[in-house]
Amino acid sequence: MPTAKLIDGKAFSAKVREGVAKDVTALKTNHGITPGLAVVIVGEDPASQVYVRNKVKQTAETGMNSFHFEMPADTSEDVLLAKVNELNADPAVNGILVQLPLPKHINEAAVIDAINPEKDVDGFHVINSGLLATGGKGMVPCTPLGCLLMLQDTLGDMSGKKAIVVGRSNIVGKPMAQLLLDANCTVTIAHSRTKDLAGEVAEADIVVAAVGRAEMVKGDWIKEGATVIDVGINRIDAPERGEGKSRLVGDVEFGAAAERAGAITPVPGGVGPMTIACLLKNTVTATCRQNNIDPDTL
Numbered sequence: 001m002p003t004a005k006l007i008d009g010k011a012f013s014a015k016v017r018e019g020v021a022k023d024v025t026a027l028k029t030n031h032g033i034t035p036g037l038a039v040v041i042v043g044e045d046p047a048s049q050v051y052v053r054n055k056v057k058q059t060a061e062t063g064m065n066s067f068h069f070e071m072p073a074d075t076s077e078d079v080l081l082a083k084v085n086e087l088n089a090d091p092a093v094n095g096i097l098v099q100l101p102l103p104k105h106i107n108e109a110a111v112i113d114a115i116n117p118e119k120d121v122d123g124f125h126v127i128n129s130g131l132l133a134t135g136g137k138g139m140v141p142c143t144p145l146g147c148l149l150m151l152q153d154t155l156g157d158m159s160g161k162k163a164i165v166v167g168r169s170n171i172v173g174k175p176m177a178q179l180l181l182d183a184n185c186t187v188t189i190a191h192s193r194t195k196d197l198a199g200e201v202a203e204a205d206i207v208v209a210a211v212g213r214a215e216m217v218k219g220d221w222i223k224e225g226a227t228v229i230d231v232g233i234n235r236i237d238a239p240e241r242g243e244g245k246s247r248l249v250g251d252v253e254f255g256a257a258a259e260r261a262g263a264i265t266p267v268p269g270g271v272g273p274m275t276i277a278c279l280l281k282n283t284v285t286a287t288c289r290q291n292n293i294d295p296d297t298l
């Protein structure tokens, strides 16, 4: 029997989006500014197309201007860089997001680093990762920011808690560890070469799984009462649902983990929706900073 409280990312993200919509109205009414978010997708990866469609729709729903650019899979790096530069120079665009992954022939780092850091609402630019690492005021990557908001809502003050981040990617694992450190947690970053991963996870009050491998974190590793945030979105075969059917699972073995955890995010309906809500929140933050407006006084 699952005993953990379910952390409902779908409901929470709706609240975040409501707050964003209010801020957008205030920016329009009090400052005559309509924030604009440009989303660029290269190629036809089906999952990316779904995420981009949702980003474009939800941007418009908050009252922001939404600019959407679809480029073919054989777009050259130079053409993509020219598009980024065009958006950097466009005053109607406050936030720029290039959907990842990019086709193999394009250097992702070069594209990310071409984005004006002030418009980098993904928070992936090296200037923004540097600011996060040194306690500065940069843009914070959307998925880790969403995880942090859910953790704060669930736990309040996290000072002194032991946290483990399983996964060390630049876009989730590393910034997540930084945010937990800033929240005064004692943080372990685990990865594929970590010895005794089960033992490390078992010590943690907070587990953030972002390793990209279906149900790799086993339920019986989880400490009784721990808070578990599952970033993974893995599609696996589900023959029990019929021939050729599949289903989504996270990086955590949900059923068994929910019997031990105090609170846990589901997949789907956990971290995923918060990623998009935080993108919209970051676009408002970027707009305010570009116009010297304190977002707390909107």
Ligand SMILES: Nc1nc2c(c(=O)[nH]1)N[C@@H](CN(C=O)c1ccc(C(=O)N[C@@H](CCC(=O)O)C(=O)O)cc1)CN2
Pocket (backbone or CB within 6 Å): 047, 050, 051, 097, 098, 099, 100, 101, 122, 142, 143, 233, 248, 267, 268, 269, 270, 271, 272, 273, 274, 275, 276
């Ligand atoms: N430029 C970026 N590219 C990518 C990012 C990113 O933050 N910036 N993150 C991921 C994909 N992503 C957003 O782009 C994303 C992933 C998942 C969800 C989501 O809502 N997932 C649903 C399930 C959806 C499904 O059925 O497949 C859920 O978890 O409930 C939103 C955004 C990689 N690329």
